[in-house]
Each structure stands twice: as C-alpha cells, then as structure tokens.
Amino acid sequence: MDFKRFFNDFRLFLKGALVDTSTEVIGAAANMMQDNFMIVIFSDFLGIPNPLSYYTIELIPYFGNDLDGWEKRMSDRKSVLAKAMGEMGEP
Amino acid sequence: MTSEEFFDRKFIFLSGKGGVGKTTTSSSIALGLGERGHKTLLISTDPSHSIGHMFEKNIGSTEKEIGKNLFAIEVDVRRESKRYIDNVVKEARQVLSPVIIDEIQDQIELAYHSPGADELALFDIISKFFAEEEKYDRFVFDTAPSGYTLRLLALPKALNNWINRLIKTRINAMKVQYYATRNPEKKLKEKIADDPVLKILNKRKAQFENAREILLNKNKTLFMFVLNPERLPIEITRDSIKELEETHIKIEALIINKIASDVSIRSKKEKEYIVQIEKEFAPRRIFKLPLLEEEVHGLESIKKISDIIFEE
Numbered sequence: 001m002d003f004k005r006f007f008n009d010f011r012l013f014l015k016g017a018l019v020d021t022s023t024e025v026i027g028a029a030a031n032m033m034q035d036n037f038m039i040v041i042f043s044d045f046l047g048i049p050n051p052l053s054y055y056t057i058e059l060i061p062y063f064g065n066d067l068d069g070w071e072k073r074m075s076d077r078k079s080v081l082a083k084a085m086g087e088m089g090e091p
Numbered sequence: 092m093t094s095e096e097f098f099d100r101k102f103i104f105l106s107g108k109g110g111v112g113k114t115t116t117s118s119s120i121a122l123g124l125g126e127r128g129h130k131t132l133l134i135s136t137d138p139s140h141s142i143g144h145m146f147e148k149n150i151g152s153t154e155k156e157i158g159k160n161l162f163a164i165e166v167d168v169r170r171e172s173k174r175y176i177d178n179v180v181k182e183a184r185q186v187l188s189p190v191i192i193d194e195i196q197d198q199i200e201l202a203y204h205s206p207g208a209d210e211l212a213l214f215d216i217i218s219k220f221f222a223e224e225e226k227y228d229r230f231v232f233d234t235a236p237s238g239y240t241l242r243l244l245a246l247p248k249a250l251n252n253w254i255n256r257l258i259k260t261r262i263n264a265m266k267v268q269y270y271a272t273r274n275p276e277k278k279l280k281e282k283i284a285d286d287p288v289l290k291i292l293n294k295r296k297a298q299f300e301n302a303r304e305i306l307l308n309k310n311k312t313l314f315m316f317v318l319n320p321e322r323l324p325i326e327i328t329r330d331s332i333k334e335l336e337e338t339h340i341k342i343e344a345l346i347i348n349k350i351a352s353d354v355s356i357r358s359k360k361e362k363e364y365i366v367q368i369e370k371e372f373a374p375r376r377i378f379k380l381p382l383l384e385e386e387v388h389g390l391e392s393i394k395k396i397s398d399i400i401f402e403e
Contacts, residue, residue: 019273023270023271023273026267026270026271027271029267029271030264030267030268030270030271033260033263033264033267033268034264034268036260037257037260037261037264040257040260041257044205045198049206051206051207051243052207052211052253053202053205053207054172054202054205054207054208054211054212055211055295057176057179057198057199057202058179058291059288059291060179060183060195060198060199061179061182061183061185061186061187061287062186062287062288063288064183064186064187064191064192064195065187065188065191067191067194067195067198068191068194
C-alpha cells in the first residue's frame with residue numbers, strides 16, 4: 001500500500017472525526033447565539049413589542065441577509081422542537 | 092437669587108400641556124438671556140413652527156440669528172426621523188443585495204410608525220445639541236423630552252443594562268463564530284474593533300450615558316413646568332412632577348402663565364389657585380406672568396413678558 005496515500009487518508013479521517021465535528025458543533029452554537037441576539041433586537045418582527053425598535057432598525061443592514069431565514073426559523077415550531085431535541089437528545 | 096442667576100444653566104427645558112404657553116415663555120426667557128449677554132439658542136420642536144410666528148421671522152431648520160445674542164432653530168421631528176430611516180435604507184443598499192432590500196425595505200420604513208418613534212427621534216435631536224454644548228452659553232428648549240423618554244434615560248437599570256447585555260452578547264457570538272471558522276481572514280480583536288453592529292451599539296451607549304449625565308446634573312440643566320391658574324392644569328402638573336421626580340429629575344420652577352388679574356370675572360378663583368400652587372409646590376421658584384391684553388406676538392410683547400421674568 002502506498003504509504004503516502006494511507007497517511008493522507010488517516011489525516012482526513014482524523015480531521016473528519018475530530019476537527020469537523022467540533023467546528024460543526026461550535027458553528028451550530030454560533031448560529032444559535034446569533035438567532036438569540038436577533039430576537040432581542042428585532043423582537044417586534046415576531047410580534048413582541050420592543051420599545052426601542054426605532055433605534056434597532058439601524059442594525060438591519062448587517063442582519064438583512066439572514067432576516068428572512070431567521071423569521072422562518074423563529075416561527076416554525078417544528079424546527080424549534082427539532083433543534084431542542086437535537087441538542088438534548090430524543091427522550 | 093435673581094432670575095438671571097437662576098437661569099445660569101446650559102440647558103433649560105420647559106414642560107407643560109399644549110396651549111399653556113411654553114413657546115411664549117421659552118421665547119421670552121431666550122430673549123432676556125440674549126439681552127443680558129448670554130449667547131442663546133432657542134430650540135423649537137413644535138410642528139406648527141410657532142417661534143417663527145412669535146418673532147415674526149422665517150426661522151426654519153438651520154440655526155438663525157434673530158436678535159442680540161439670540162439664535163433660533165425650528166426642528167421638524169418627523170422630517171428628522173424620515174432622514175434617519177432613509178439613511179438606514181441607504182446603508183442597507185450598500186451591504187445587501189437588491190432582492191433582499193425589496194423584502195426588508197417595508198420593515199425598515201415601518202419603524203417610522205413604530206410606537207415611541209417620535210419620542211426617540213426627539214431624543215436624538217436633543218442629544219445632538221448636548222454634543223455641541225460649547226457652541227452656545229444657553230440652550231432653551233420649548234419642549235422637554237416626554238416623561239416616558241426621561242424615565243427610560245434616568246433609570247440606569249432600564250437602558251444601561253439592556254445595551255450592555257447586547258454588547259456582551261454580540262461579542263460572545265462573534266467569539267464563538269470565530270472559533271467555528273477554520274481559516275479566519277482577520278484576527279478576533281480586529282473583527283471586534285471593525286464590527287459595524289458593535290460600533291452602533293457603542294454609539295447608542297455613549298449617547299444614553301451622556302444624556303443621562305446632563306439631564307441629572309442640576310448645575311447644567313434646568314427643568315420648569317408651565318401651567319395656567321386652573322384646576323385641571325394644577326392636577327396634571329402635580330402628577331407629572333411626581334412621576335419625573337421618581338426618576339430623580341427635579342422640576343425646579345413653575346411658571347404660572349396667563350394670569351388675568353383684576354380684569355377677569357374669574358380673578359377671585361384664580362387668586363385661590365395661585366395661592367394653592369405657591370403652597371403646594373414650595374419651595375420651588377414660581378414665576379407669575381400676566382395675560383396680556385393683546386395676544387403675545389411680535390418682539391414687543393415677548394419683551395414685555397421677558398422683562399417680567401427677569402425683573403425678580
């Protein structure tokens with residue numbers, strides 16, 4: 001067996017098993033934090049009154065790309081449940 | 092203490108219900124301060140642009156010299172808030188694709204009608220003058236921020252905690268996002284320093300803190316209430332003062348305006364109300380202004396009122 005190829009496969013295996021999964025987990029956490037942040041500043045889009053929404057619209061340009069997806073995620077109860085289960089493990 | 096000494100504050104705010112004479116009174120105070128050598132800016136946020144009528148001059152939305160040491164400006168709150176929202180849309184056009192702009196433009200423009208928008212826009216306008224306080228000796232506002240805005244600002248827990256937590260959450264989210272990125276282009280520190288969201292949040296934080304410091308500083312800021320010698324205005328004044336003083340903003344003087352004195356058939360009742368005001372709101376300073384025979388309009392009648400205010 002080609003030693004070089006074996007080494008490369010082994011490297012990819014380690015990366016897949018360790019690095020990718022951990023960045024994926026951290027990535028999911030980062031997305032969740034962003035979603036939470038958006039809830040606080042854009043809550044009125046979800047029907048929760050925000051007395052400072054006149055000021056927080058200044059932030060829309062920097063979240064605009066994700067706004068639509070975020071609103072869908074927030075209003076889709078199934079995905080909220082699925083997310084919670086994914087985090088905690090199914091009962 | 093003379094009136095001139097009493098008005099020795101950078102920022103003077105007049106509160107009171109519509110029609111009691113805030114514009115008359117603030118114009119008279121501003122005129123008197125100017126005459127006594129203090130460079131004064133009179134700021135009206137009244138949509139009917141009444142200081143222009145009062146001084147019989149075209150004033151408009153830029154600072155204009157209208158007398159000795161006297162400058163005036165009429166700020167249109169709705170127009171300022173329109174401008175703010177247009178800027179947000181402009182900024183959005185620079186960073187977002189046209190398709191997304193179409194989707195969110197309505198949501199941005201909806202903020203123009205959001206609850207509290209007018210009050211927060213007015214607060215932005217007032218903050219702008221706070222930021223350039225060295226330009227004048229005195230700033231006289233014919234409207235104070237609403238009770239709601241003042242409460243929001245004066246209660247440190249309400250706004251400070253909110254904005255501090257937002258900043259912290261944003262930084263944390265950026266950190267985690269950074270660790271999740273395999274080959275980041277920039278260092279985390281640079282990313283945080285360049286983040287437009289944090290820049291906006293920090294700008295608001297500084298604005299809130301600065302305003303709070305000025306509004307609660309009695310050496311710098313004076314709040315007064317204008318009322319008429321009638322039952323209902325007294326009751327409204329009592330409630331408003333109580334509400335404001337819960338937030339540590341002191342109303343230091345009351346201006347009883349439109350006292351009809353001997354000519355009125357109501358003068359007896361009026362006298363009773365004046366005594367009641369003096370007793371109930373002591374030890375606050377009370378200014379008593381007469382109802383002029385002619386409507387207060389034009390320099391001559393403003394000067395009359397001004398002389399009465401500064402006579403003490």
